Amino acid sequence: MDSGLQYFLQFGAALVLAPLVPGIINRVKAKFGGRHGKPLLQLYFDLAKLFAKGEVISTTATWIFSAGPVISLTTVVMALALLPLGGVPSPFAFRGDFILCAYLLGMGRFATVLAAMDTGSPFEGMGASREALFGALAEPVLFLCFLSLISTATSMGMKADFSLSMLFNGFALDAWLHGRPELVLLTFVMGILLLVENCRIPVDDPTTHLELTMIHEVMVLDHSGPNLAFILYASAVKLWVFCSLFAGLLVPVLPVWAQTVLTFGVIFAAAVIIGVIESTMARLRMHIVPALIGLSGSVAAFVLILTLVR
Amino acid sequence: MELFLLALLVMAAGALVSAAIALFPVTAARNKVADILGPVTAVAACLLGLAGIFSGEWAATEYRVMPWGLPFGAFALALDSLTRLFLLPVFVLGGTCALSGGISLRQSDPTEHNLGAHWLFFLILLLGMTLVMSARDAVLFMLSWELMSLSPFFLIDFNDRDRSVQDASWVYLVAAHLGAMALIAFFALLWQESGSTLFSEMALARHGHVTALFMLALLGFGAKAGLVPLHVWLPEAHPAAPSHVSALLSGAMLNAGVYGIIRSFDFFGNPQTFPLWWGWIVTAVGIATAVTGILKALGQTNLKRLLAYSSVENMGVILLGLGAGLIGAGRGEAWMTALGFSGCLFHMLNHSAFKGLLFLCAGEVLHSTGTVNMSQLGGLQRRMPFLGTLFALGAASIACMPPFNGFMGEFVLSLSLIGGLSLPGMEEKIGVLVCMTGLMLVSGLSAAVYIKSYSMTFLGEARSQCSVEPHTTSPVFQLPLLIPAAACVIGGLGAQWAFGMVEQAMTCIPTLPDSLKTVSIAADENAGALLGKTALFCTGGLVLLVSFTVLRRLLLLRQGIRRGPTWGCGYQYGSARMQYSPASFVEPAARLFASVMGTTMRRHEDAAYFPGHDSLSVKAPDVVQTKFYTPVFEWMRRLCNSLKIIQNGAVNIYVLYILITLVVLLVWGMA
Numbered sequence: 001m002d003s004g005l006q007y008f009l010q011f012g013a014a015l016v017l018a019p020l021v022p023g024i025i026n027r028v029k030a031k032f033g034g035r036h037g038k039p040l041l042q043l044y045f046d047l048a049k050l051f052a053k054g055e056v057i058s059t060t061a062t063w064i065f066s067a068g069p070v071i072s073l074t075t076v077v078m079a080l081a082l083l084p085l086g087g088v089p090s091p092f093a094f095r096g097d098f099i100l101c102a103y104l105l106g107m108g109r110f111a112t113v114l115a116a117m118d119t120g121s122p123f124e125g126m127g128a129s130r131e132a133l134f135g136a137l138a139e140p141v142l143f144l145c146f147l148s149l150i151s152t153a154t155s156m157g158m159k160a161d162f163s164l165s166m167l168f169n170g171f172a173l174d175a176w177l178h179g180r181p182e183l184v185l186l187t188f189v190m191g192i193l194l195l196v197e198n199c200r201i202p203v204d205d206p207t208t209h210l211e212l213t214m215i216h217e218v219m220v221l222d223h224s225g226p227n228l229a230f231i232l233y234a235s236a237v238k239l240w241v242f243c244s245l246f247a248g249l250l251v252p253v254l255p256v257w258a259q260t261v262l263t264f265g266v267i268f269a270a271a272v273i274i275g276v277i278e279s280t281m282a283r284l285r286m287h288i289v290p291a292l293i294g295l296s297g298s299v300a301a302f303v304l305i306l307t308l309v310r
Numbered sequence: 311m312e313l314f315l316l317a318l319l320v321m322a323a324g325a326l327v328s329a330a331i332a333l334f335p336v337t338a339a340r341n342k343v344a345d346i347l348g349p350v351t352a353v354a355a356c357l358l359g360l361a362g363i364f365s366g367e368w369a370a371t372e373y374r375v376m377p378w379g380l381p382f383g384a385f386a387l388a389l390d391s392l393t394r395l396f397l398l399p400v401f402v403l404g405g406t407c408a409l410s411g412g413i414s415l416r417q418s419d420p421t422e423h424n425l426g427a428h429w430l431f432f433l434i435l436l437l438g439m440t441l442v443m444s445a446r447d448a449v450l451f452m453l454s455w456e457l458m459s460l461s462p463f464f465l466i467d468f469n470d471r472d473r474s475v476q477d478a479s480w481v482y483l484v485a486a487h488l489g490a491m492a493l494i495a496f497f498a499l500l501w502q503e504s505g506s507t508l509f510s511e512m513a514l515a516r517h518g519h520v521t522a523l524f525m526l527a528l529l530g531f532g533a534k535a536g537l538v539p540l541h542v543w544l545p546e547a548h549p550a551a552p553s554h555v556s557a558l559l560s561g562a563m564l565n566a567g568v569y570g571i572i573r574s575f576d577f578f579g580n581p582q583t584f585p586l587w588w589g590w591i592v593t594a595v596g597i598a599t600a601v602t603g604i605l606k607a608l609g610q611t612n613l614k615r616l617l618a619y620s621s622v623e624n625m626g627v628i629l630l631g632l633g634a635g636l637i638g639a640g641r642g643e644a645w646m647t648a649l650g651f652s653g654c655l656f657h658m659l660n661h662s663a664f665k666g667l668l669f670l671c672a673g674e675v676l677h678s679t680g681t682v683n684m685s686q687l688g689g690l691q692r693r694m695p696f697l698g699t700l701f702a703l704g705a706a707s708i709a710c711m712p713p714f715n716g717f718m719g720e721f722v723l724s725l726s727l728i729g730g731l732s733l734p735g736m737e738e739k740i741g742v743l744v745c746m747t748g749l750m751l752v753s754g755l756s757a758a759v760y761i762k763s764y765s766m767t768f769l770g771e772a773r774s775q776c777s778v779e780p781h782t783t784s785p786v787f788q789l790p791l792l793i794p795a796a797a798c799v800i801g802g803l804g805a806q807w808a809f810g811m812v813e814q815a816m817t818c819i820p821t822l823p824d825s826l827k828t829v830s831i832a833a834d835e836n837a838g839a840l841l842g843k844t845a846l847f848c849t850g851g852l853v854l855l856v857s858f859t860v861l862r863r864l865l866l867l868r869q870g871i872r873r874g875p876t877w878g879c880g881y882q883y884g885s886a887r888m889q890y891s892p893a894s895f896v897e898p899a900a901r902l903f904a905s906v907m908g909t910t911m912r913r914h915e916d917a918a919y920f921p922g923h924d925s926l927s928v929k930a931p932d933v934v935q936t937k938f939y940t941p942v943f944e945w946m947r948r949l950c951n952s953l954k955i956i957q958n959g960a961v962n963i964y965v966l967y968i969l970i971t972l973v974v975l976l977v978w979g980m981a
Contacts, residue, residue: 054869058876060771062691064702070862074855078847094843095836096725100712102750103720104851106757107711113761114702117890119876120689120770125890132761133898136754140747147728147743154731162728211879221877226865230858290902301747308739 003088010085010260014244015077017264018236019043021243021271025200028275043236047229055225060120068115069223069230072108076237079104082164083244086251087259089165097163098146102139105197105241108234109135116219123211127218130286134203134215137293138196144300145186145193151307152180168248170259177252182306185299187249192296194242194270196289198235201278203289213283243267311372311389314362317355317401318440324351325433332426341425342416348429349412352436356405359440363394363401369814373446383449383507387441395655395815396443396569399662402793403561404436409790410670411554414677417783428468435461435558442566448497448507455493458566459486459534462559466551478550485543489533493570496526500577513576520578524588527574528595535567537629538599541622542935545606548618549682553673556614560621561666561794565658568628572819581639582826589640590741593633597748599626602906604755608762608899609907609930611892613672613682616763617665620708623752624661627723628654630745634726635819637742641733644829649726652816652834656809657719660707663797664716667704670791671697675767678780684766684892686774693777696785698768700795705760707798710753713848715801715808718841720753722809725837755899762895771886803849806842813838893928900930908933 023040030037039045057065082090082101090097113131116124149167152175176183196203199216211218220231247266251259284292324347331344366372371390378385389397411432415425438458445451463486467479500523501507504515533540544564548556571592575581603623610616631654638646674697675690676682691698707714727749730742772778801808813834817827878884893900900909909930916922 051865052868054871055866056872056874059873060689060692060876062695062698062769064691064769066862067859070855070858074851074858077854078851082847092843092847094840096721096728096840099721099724100717100844100847103710103712103717103753106754107706110706110709110711110757110761114765114769117761117765118691118769120886120889121876121878122884122888122890123879125770125895128761128765129890129895130898132758132895133902136751136758136899139754140750143750144747147731147746150728151731151739221879225869226862230862286898287901290898304743305740308736 004091006256007085007088007091010088011081013264014080014085014240015237018240019047019233021239021267022236024268024271025275025278028272029279032276032279043232047233050224050229050232051226053225055223055227057224058119058121058222061118061222065115065118065222066227068111068118069220069227069234071111073230073234073237075104075108075111076234076241079108080237080241080244083241084165084169084248085244085260086263087169087254087256089163089169093163093165095161095163097165098167101164102142102146105238106135106139108238112219112231115223119222121222123218124221126212127215130215130289131199131219134196134289134293137290137297138193141189141293141297141300142193144297144304145189148183148186148300148304148307151304152183155307155310164248168245170248170251170253172249173252180307180310182303183249185303187246189296189300189303190242190246190249191273192292194239194246195274195277196293196296197242198239200274202281202284203292205283208283213286239271240267243270246270311362311366311374313358313365314389314444315374315387317359317362318437320351320355320358321433321437321440324348324355325430325437327351328426328430328433330426332424332430334426336421336424338420341420341423344426344429345412345415348425348432349408352408352429352433353405355433355436356401356408359397359401360405363389363397368394368811369817371818380449384447385450386446386508387444387450388446389444390818391811391815392569392572392818393443395659395811396565397440398811399565399659399666400436400439400443400562402797403558403662403666404439406666406790406793407554407558407670408432410557410673410788411552413787413790414552414554414673417677423468427464431461431464432555432558435465435563439562439566443569446509448501448509448512451509452490452494452497455490455566458563459490462486462547462551462555462563465555465559466547468552468555469550472550475550478546482543482547485533485540489530489540492526492530492533496523496530496574499523499526509573509576516579521585523574524578524584527571528592531567531570531574532595533567534570535564535625535629536599536622537567537595537625538602538622539934539938541599541603542932542939544622545610545615545618545932548621548669549612549614553614553669553676556618557666557669557673560618560669561662564621564625565662568625568632568654568658571629571632575819581636582642584636584640586637586640589633589636589638591633592629592636593741593745596626596629596631596633597745599623600630600752601626601748604752604759605899605903605906606908606930606932607759608755608896608903609909611684611928611930613675613684613687613763613767614669616684616759617668617672620756620759621661621665623756624657624665624708627720627749627752628657628661630654630749631657631723631726634723634730634742634745637733637738638726638729639826641738642826643729643732644826645833646726646729646733647826648816648830648833649722649729649837651819652809652812652837653719653722653726655812655815655819656722659808659812660715660719660798660801663794663801664704664707664714667700667791667794667798668708670794671701671704674783674788674791678782679776680781681776684763687767687772687777688770688886688889689768689772690777690780691768693780694782694785697788697791700788700791701768702764703795703798705764707802709757709760711757713802713845713851715798715805718802718805718809718844720749721841721844722837723749725840758896758899762892766892766895770889773886773889773891803845805845806838809834809838809841900928906933908936 113128116128204215373388376385441454607619635650707716710716727746
């Protein structure tokens with residue numbers, strides 16, 4: 001099969017399966033809590049229901065409010081299109097596309113935060129303020145991860161054009177097996193970034209009842225109908241993006257079908273791990289979160305220095 | 311070249327006519343004439359200038375020496391690709407600001423200001439900037455540098471009845487002249503060693519004190535560009551000046567500092583022979599400036615002051631690119647050199663576009679609400695949708711959001727720094743990586759800064775009466791703002807084309823050896839192709855965006871949109887004052903970066919059993935100014951005061967001084 005076609009099949013599968021990831025997390029949490037819990041496909045039902053509804057928009061809001069979810073969904077789908085999704089390089093890959101990927105996610109955040117500010121609600125301002133800061137802090141950490149991989153590749157004598165499709169496509173595990181054990185620490189860093197960027201416990205609690213303690217959920221309070229569906233779907237895809245970055249570090253180079261299956265498996269396993277973390281940990285206090293990001297940043301910097309020493 | 315010279319003549323002629331108008335007492339009729347004549351000549355001159363720089367081959371060098379009456383120096387002008395590139399923002403922004411300024415001054419009180427004088431100095435500023443970028447003689451350069459540095463004093467001092475405006479213009483004047491002092495020393499040293507004031511002769515001579523020369527250039531030109539710790543004049547001068555002037559100062563005049571640093575490389579020989587630490591100094595100053603600038607911007611409540619600090623940040627980023635280029639040249643790394651230098655130039659162009667746009671938008675906000683204090687604004691997007699959308703575009707561009715031009719510049723710079731991973735030394739790699747991480751932090755924070763400035767000014771509910779009922783003007787008056795807005799979009803989606811101009815200017819930066827030159831050009835072409843791919847991918851994204859929007863519209867056909875109040879989380883008595891304010895929005899960041907942001911909070915509460923009067927004040931003074939400059943200048947004032955013993959006003963004592971001097975001279979002459 002032609003590799004472009006293979007990629008688009010995987011891309012389609014990712015888009016279809018993305019709402020499953022929050023479903024798995026919720027199931028795991030329900031099992032831990034001894035509850036019966038929501039069905040696995042709850043997000044699909046929610047999306048279908050929301051798509052059929054109308055919208056209620058605040059009288060304060062302008063077009064920025066309506067554009068926010070659409071922009072954030074677009075950017076997240078674009079970011080997904082730059083990733084290798086299991087053995088096949090993205091047809092859009094080019095040198096330095098990881099910069100574009102990171103900034104696309106930043107653009108999505110920018111649009112969501114502005115949409116939240118557009119309602120004039122103090123609660124949404126609260127979430128927006130936190131999201132803007134944590135996003136700014138997480139960005140350098142993500143780049144430290146990218147740089148560690150690039151630095152490893154450079155020191156192993158690879159002169160290829162560094163793109164996401166090269167760095168997150170079995171390269172890391174390969175390098176690890178060839179005497180680069182420091183790269184295993186990157187999975188820890190990427191794990192924390194996954195939690196920070198997707199507003200999961202211990203950074204943010206998506207299911208709490210108190211708006212004062214939220215980040216992401218409080219920003220989207222005023223959205224309804226198709227726009228809320230876009231937001232829910234975009235955050236599911238964003239979760240998939242980060243999970244597949246995570247999987248890109250752990251999955252070795254295999255025949256395409258095996259690598260695809262393994263990648264998807266790792267993504268669902270990551271969902272289970274997130275569920276376990278969410279069930280066993282409490283949310284951190286807001287002013288501890290920068291320390292958590294700082295911790296992951298220091299680990300990433302440590303990895304980077306180790307890769308340089310060789 | 312002829313068209314370019316004609317542009318200079320038009321500026322000079324316009325300035326003379328404006329001066330003639332300015333000499334007579336102010337009347338409404340004269341002001342009206344001045345306010346038509348000034349902008350029209352400025353726009354005409356800028357159009358001629360644009361025609362001039364685009365008429366020849368972009369890479370070709372045209373050189374012209376003309377006689378002038380002075381016994382030294384020469385009226386030597388040249389247009390090469392570097393000059394053309396730096397003149398581009400001068401002319402585009404110059405014309406835009408003249409248009410926009412002319413329109414906004416028409417609506418002011420017709421006899422309050424002497425508009426003839428205003429346009430005189432505006433044209434002189436334009437003339438000065440044009441000459442600075444094209445002069446090829448030290449004397450001419452310094453004269454035009456002074457024209458460029460002095461005229462803003464009078465432009466900033468427009469609302470001269472306001473005490474804070476007076477102070478700001480003084481701060482500007484002092485800073486401009488401290489910088490000029492270093493430059494005079496710089497050119498005097500060069501002149502002494504080469505025996506000529508022509509740049510071409512100076513470049514040929516071998517100089518002994520290159521390090522001293524480099525430091526003088528960095529100091530003198532750095533003061534103009536607003537590098538930390540020489541940045542303190544920017545946040546004073548920009549808010550005080552009328553907005554079309556701040557836009558021009560920030561978008562074009564600051565570039566003169568960068569231009570000067572780059573041009574001065576010509577005098578130091580081959581960049582491969584530069585000591586490597588020069589590159590590191592430039593890089594370190596750049597990243598320090600960028601981080602300080604953005605953190606200070608985050609703490610500001612005044613929109614124009616915020617924009618001024620953000621200019622400081624952008625100048626830092628530009629310098630970071632320059633430093634990366636120097637390091638790469640020293641190590642023979644073509645990719646890093648080419649992308650560093652061209653990233654620096656590209657970001658300079660981009661900064662001119664979005665900063666010009668944002669300052670002009672801020673001017674419109676000031677004009678219609680009477681304030682740029684963000685804690686009193688809000689809700690303007692609904693009341694002035696056209697202006698708000700333009701500001702949103704500028705904010706997204708400057709916050710490096712794809713697909714706009716800010717991202718494209720940052721992309722090139724990041725690629726250059728990542729290229730630094732192939733540097734030989736471990737320390738060098740780490741240095742480059744620290745810069746890269748710093749750059750990412752800066753861009754993340756700049757997103758926060760522009761979320762804050764846009765949302766506090768334009769989104770939510772009005773925080774005070776002045777933005778509830780803004781004195782809105784017709785969007786027709788805001789049409790000139792479309793020019794920089796278009797530049798932001800072209801620099802993004804047409805990045806490959808815009809980068810082509812930069813690419814050619816890059817080759818004429820320093821005298822790169824031919825071996826590195828061809829590789830550098832190849833690297834730049836490669837980067838240009840990457841920009842093209844990025845832009846194409848983003849265009850695809852725009853198509854996706856449109857289709858999602860259409861999808862949403864289709865889904866909404868059945869049930870439609872209803873309007874209701876903002877969800878107050880069950881609380882019924884929400885008011886506009888409960889919204890997040892500029893200070894509360896950055897409170898989490900202010901906690902984290904307190905030492906740089908210098909944010910201080912003071913809370914007064916009535917300590918009683920029942921809540922009474924309560925107040926909170928948040929300030930973010932510039933630490934460099936309060937802790938360094940104020941004490942230094944205070945100390946100098948005291949020193950000068952103590953010299954008053956000599957100058958006490960008694961004539962007989964002065965006669966005694968003359969006598970003593972005579973005696974000393976006689977003794978010296980006989981000995």
